[in-house]
Amino acid sequence: MTTARQVRKAALYLPEVEEGARSGTITFSVRGKVFVSIADGGVVQLRLSEEVIVDALERHPSGEQLVQRGAVIGFRIPLADINGQDLNGLVRQAWIFRAPKRLAAALAEADSGTLPSHSDLPTSIGKPATQALLSAGVVTLDDVAARPKAELAALHGVGPKALRILEEAVRESSRIQASEERQR
Structure with a gap:
């Protein structure tokens, strides 16, 4: 089972990442843009490109699209339903998606x-x-x-x-x- 500790390690390994918290949710951002968060109940939410979301949904049927104001903005999955290697890859993809182009x-x-x-x-x-x-x-x-x-x-x-x-x-x-x- 993957843990919040592993999410933290994968996120903080990347350049210029800051950890924060909002309403019981742990967030990780790059230059002020949140790219991954861990919500109460052990659900990880990742901001991803459309093609990465489609791939993640195919590989992890228990995951779901993360929707905000009617627009798909990412992928959400319980930590218990994803292995560490896949999670690390998705955290990295989320960072690349949200980081400034030069930094990426x-x-x-x-x-x-x-x-x-x-x-x-x-x-x-x-x-x-x-x-x-x-x-x-x-x-x-x-x-x-x-x-x-x-x-x-x-x-x-x-x-x-x-x-x-x-x-x-x-x-x-x-x-x-x-x-x-x-x-x-």
Whole structure:
């Protein structure tokens, strides 16, 4: 059975997500736009495109369309009726549907594992770790230094070897910056 905790984890893994609450409903939004919520009674509601809604209804017969003012705006299903993998995919699709286009494009780029030109992350951490970090909005060594080690370790794809390499790279970067400041 899928839980609200899993919804929270899947939503907060995505860039720029904020958690909130309205009238007993837990909401997750990206730049002020709600993309998923958990209503009382353990029902998850996702804002999705029409084609994703149609697919979700075919795959999950206990789900239903989410209608607002006569318009279909998403998909609703009891958490008990959906497996975690399907839910994670729908949460991601909902985020993509509601996120600004540039932010969604940045996530797609992160999924490819391609480092942006301004990134100084070491390539030796491997593609899975790179994808995980980029998907979480960690693009530079400064971003790595700003995050708790436990948070980075919790990202799927970031293992002990990647953490060790990142720690060494952050230390080296800090040493170089301190040296440059002394020379000024």
